[in-house]
Amino acid sequence: MHLARIPRRRYTAGSTPIEFLPHLTEHLAGPNIYIKRDDLLGLSAGGNKTRKLEFVMADALAQGADTIITTGAVQSNHCRLTLSAAVREGLKCRLLIEERVEDSYDREASGNNLLFRLLGVEQLQVVPGGTDLMAGMQKMANQVTSDGGKPYIVPGGASNPLGALGYVSCAQEILAQSFEMSLRVDHVVCASGSGGTHAGLVAGFYGNQSGIPVTGISVRAKKAPQEAKLHELANATSRLAGAEREVPTGAFTVIDDYVGPGYSLPTTEMTAAIQTFARLEGILLDPVYTGKTAAGLIGLAQQGYFPADSNVLFIHTGGSPALYAYPDAVLAEAQG
Incomplete structure (x- = not known):
């Protein structure tokens, strides 16, 4: 994959950090949870x-x-x-x-x-x-x-092929950072909404033959149609990036158990996840995307979806300004 030939503006100086979350890791009793801080990207208040x-x-x-x-x-x-x-x-x-x-x-x-x-x-x-x-x-x-x-x-x-190149680039950035950090990334978890982030990551990891699986937590769509949409978008993105092979259908995993009653509608799991990240790690999530994605990450970890000694990277796609529009939902009593 060769992105340098495609015109690009730069709104962020350098790479966003990858950080270890020790308190959340201890809270879950494994796996080791890391976070990619794309909430720190450039432009007004950042985000994917x-x-x-x-x-x-x-x-x-x-x-x-x-x-x-x-x-x-x-x-x-x-x-x-x-x-x-x-x-x-x-x-x-x-x-x-x-x-x-x-x-x-x-x-x-x-x-x-x-x-x-x-x-x-x-x-x-x-x-x-x-x-x-x-x-x-x-x-x-x-x-x-x-x-x-x-x-x-x-x-x-x-979330068209051109836009999804941003997360092909992110996948390459993660691979470079993990090499510099001597960090073996075993699994990546991200939000799966309009699809550009999820499809771009899969295309980027697959095109670079990393073998890193990506699980997307749906914030709106059902599993089957979302996976079909992602497959089409990832391959269109791969072709645009100059990849020599198509991404197989098996490369896509969508979990749709955390949508709740609908897009942007609060769930108790989302509220608990937002409070857990804030109170254990000082990291702000939003109710619509990252809150539900974090709920999925926590739920899957508690279910044994990830090996206890594995390294899981959570993609923080931003969105914290939306917190201020949902004060009742994010401050509600929740267990987690």
Whole structure:
């Protein structure tokens, strides 16, 4: 795989750290838990979408865009970071917000919604859950064009093959870091949502013949359709990266036991996981993605999914600004 030939912007200086979590490891009585701190990536408050946007924004600039259009949920980390990248590049940004949970949008809400306004979003349109989002973004793009602008549409999560290259790059970064640290990474756990992070990691590890398995904790979709989507995306990403072989279907593992009643809806396991990471390691997670992913990591460890002496790397994909929009959920009484 050869990424250097693909245009890329850089929004983060150097690599994000890999840290050992001794208190969580002791709490679980093994395995050894490490964390990849992609919450420390560049742009406003960081998070995994920053890696994807490095490739996507380079393409937007190459095409002469002056307005970025994207979509996401009410407290979308992706929308926050896409808007931030647009600001960094001197571009305008319009957001199509999908109200996946009925009546969940509040213009005065804190969290990412506050940051949309602070960062100066040019237009924010809210649509009901289930709306054809690509058609909605195309309509916004047509308006930009009619006004004499040059729009560029970024799909939800920046989870297309170009965006997923960000996590091919992350896989390569992890391999280099683990070599320097003399750390044998036996398993990687990440959130599995729009799919770019999960698919990119699998493509990157497989393309570099690392043999490292990746388990994705679904935050929305059922196991079978999510794995099928990831397989298609990972292979499209691999081809773009210049890989010589396809990723087999067996390389994808999705656990859908921690979604709860639905996307962004709280679960007791999520609340417990957020409190555990905060109170044992001083690390902030978010209720929508990393909280449920951490719940999956903890649950799987307690079930013996990982050998007790293995080294498990948790990918922290960011999202902590959303904490401030869900105070009741993250401070609820929970056992864990």
